Amino acid sequence: GQQVMQIPQYQHVQEGEDFTTYCNSSTTLSNIQWYKQRPGGHPVFLIQLVKSGEVKKQKRLTFQFGEAKKNSSLHITATQTTDVGTYFCAGSRSGYSTLTFGKGTMLLVSP
Amino acid sequence: GAVVSQHPSWVICKSGTSVKIECRSLDFQATTMFWYRQFPKQSLMLMATSNEGSKATYEQGVEKDKFLINHASLTLSTLTVTSAHPEDSSFYICSAPRRLAGPSTDTQYFGPGTRLTVL
Numbered sequence: 001g002q003q004v005m006q007i008p009q010y011q012h013v014q015e016g017e018d019f020t021t022y023c024n025s026s027t028t029l030s031n032i033q034w035y036k037q038r039p040g041g042h043p044v045f046l047i048q049l050v051k052s053g054e055v056k057k058q059k060r061l062t063f064q065f066g067e068a069k070k071n072s073s074l075h076i077t078a079t080q081t082t083d084v085g086t087y088f089c090a091g092s093r094s095g096y097s098t099l100t101f102g103k104g105t106m107l108l109v110s111p
Numbered sequence: 112g113a114v115v116s117q118h119p120s121w122v123i124c125k126s127g128t129s130v131k132i133e134c135r136s137l138d139f140q141a142t143t144m145f146w147y148r149q150f151p152k153q154s155l156m157l158m159a160t161s162n163e164g165s166k167a168t169y170e171q172g173v174e175k176d177k178f179l180i181n182h183a184s185l186t187l188s189t190l191t192v193t194s195a196h197p198e199d200s201s202f203y204i205c206s207a208p209r210r211l212a213g214p215s216t217d218t219q220y221f222g223p224g225t226r227l228t229v230l
Binding site: 033035041042043044045048088090098099100101102103104106 | 220
């Protein structure tokens with residue numbers, strides 16, 4: 001079945017440093033979504049990428065979808081303590097099929 | 112924006128009892144809802160897809176007789192954990208997809224989750 005791998009599992013950075021998490025799918029995806037889950041909270045939708053090679057930005061967050069639509073990345077510039085949480089990617093093979101989640105990357109930011 | 116609610120937010124029960132968790136889409140209709148389970152420091156694992164008006168679709172390894180799903184209306188799905196055991200203790204999260212204008216894909220809106228502890 002479809003597998004979505006995400007690395008690293010955990011990263012601890014100093015406030016102001018950059019952070020990147022990578023997501024790779026075993027199959028070509030229709031779209032990929034990114035979610036953030038704060039400790040004790042539930043996943044919150046961040047963004048969705050649909051087009052091959054697509055790059056989207058949200059303030060300090062940059063999301064990228066690979067040309068082959070099998071990989072994606074989330075890059076945070078100049079991290080802040082409010083960025084703490086676990087970032088999940090989730091992919092689907094068609095627009096309306098179930099999502100397969102990566103294992104997530106837990107980000108810890110020290111002031 | 113779209114909101115999905117879950118009730119209860121947490122529950123503690125004795126081993127052998129049953130627990131019902133409700134998932135509601137508050138401002139949109141959802142013919143499909145998803146139920147996930149998340150163990151501490153792990154990712155979300157899809158348990159089943161709840162379908163309004165038909166039987167739920169369970170993922171491999173999930174016992175349908177233990178995790179009863181009922182999609183009673185276009186805004187309500189329930190998950191009942193029957194004869195709960197300590198190993199069923201987990202964070203149960205539902206989500207409902209909403210088709211936004213523009214991209215031909217769904218966006219998942221997650222409920223706040225229900226933390227189940229079975230003693």
